[in-house]
Amino acid sequence: MSLNRVLRRGIAASAALTATAAACLLAPSSASAGAAAAELPPLHAGFDYQIGGAYTPPAGVEIVSRDRAAAPAPGLYNICYLNAFQAQPGAEGDWDPDLLLRDADGDVVYDGEWGEAVLDIRTADKRERIAAKVGGWIDGCADQGFQAVEPDNYDTFTRFPDLLTADQAMSYVALLSAHAHEQGLAAAQKNTPQLAGERERTGLDFAVAEECGAYDECGDYTSAFGDDVLVIEYTDSGLRKACSGWGERLSIVRRDVDVSPADSSGYVRRTC
Template sequence: MRIDRSRSALRLTALSALLTAVLVPSLAMDQAGATAAAVSLPPAHAGFDYQIGGAYPPPAGVGVVSRDHTDAPAAGLYNICYVNAFQVQPGDEGDWDSDLLLHDANGKVVYDEDWGEALLDTSTAAKRQRIADKVDGWIDECATKGFQAIEPDNYDSYSRSKKLLTSGEAESYISLLSAHAHADGLAIAQKNTSELAGDRASTGLDFAIAEECGTYNECGDYTAAFGDHVIVIEYTAKGLKKACSGWGDELSIVRRDLDVSPAGSPEYVRQTC
């Protein structure tokens, strides 16, 4: 029987394309899952101290510390490295290309008014990649210093953008940071933004750091997505009481002063359940 080799080749090519379409995405998802699974998460319900306002010797009983990326990790503890990933530290606008700062229709830079921080413009894929390239450099420094995780702050900056940015853009951008953190062997936290917690699988986020979830009755939103891998920071006695009464046996909870002052400062406050 004569074989139509050209038709057979076409069938093989089509079959190969089909297998590629089915298997490659699955393989990529498996690899991403394996990478995320390989990172070390902060121990649940561990003593926690929030030191992003300046490093100091951790109090007794603390097993997990979050510090700014410019500081060194605390010896012998699980260390989370804080980076301001969606906004610019006050006065540091000149460190960024001007077009990466978010501008309104009048050409004025859009600020987080509470903290005086310019918002970064995550509205296009090209800009998201350029912003990520800079933040990835900080993530690399965190890994080199010996941190175990990343805390990328202001995930919710789109909500302060005068509707110029969207939650989808924020998720696309943080997915870039998640991939880079995992490649560096670091876990990555979802900071606040409870409304996006349900998307953690697609964004690659490993655990949560929630400010005032007790105060605003949001802790359950985070535990629904992250289980007991949730770290809670409260800033008032009332908020601490609510968080501790509802979640004190499950989550890491601390009260700090609003400026997260170093120990020894007049403003310093630290309390736990």
């Protein structure tokens, strides 16, 4: 717009060895332990999507997503929005030049719809460097009191298939979710229904899905995340479809495309 192993050595009595082996098999990884410690959004609760500008949440709202530059809404479950796969418009200079994706001619690649330079996640080294910067933003979200992070543009690879891959995107987002868990935050999968089934690899805890009603994709998310899915629709027809199919299970809101603040002329907000 960032394994927990139990090491066994020596030969002990068979009963002790059996108990140790069982404990090892049952011990969770540090990533899963971190995810378990992170608070997830309440299920089927009132939701508002405020990434275009913060305002007082309407009555009945329990979950709010806001840009990382905004303060969380007091007393609610707050999700911290991060543009994690692309640079904000005009923010190319905030990144090392080699971390911006470039085409065969050496020109920076842009997401034309939003005018955002794409980040280069093609190598492990670059993914780690980008994740270190975004990790600082995640730390800021935790310091402000957010309960979760929403790394946006996970699906950038689908728009530039000649340059980026799903495997690269998953490897990178796994770094972000692990760091979020270290900070006690849950991590959301943003869109990208085709990768919802990879949540064990990516460490993502719940989903934030744009227009899954309009595109008949809500089931792709619920098959992986159960009812831990927050839905944003941008048309009345999309809202009707989402509410008809999922209104008894999921948190659903209809917003204007610019997700405008409540005092803006283009502001739209409806629910089931």
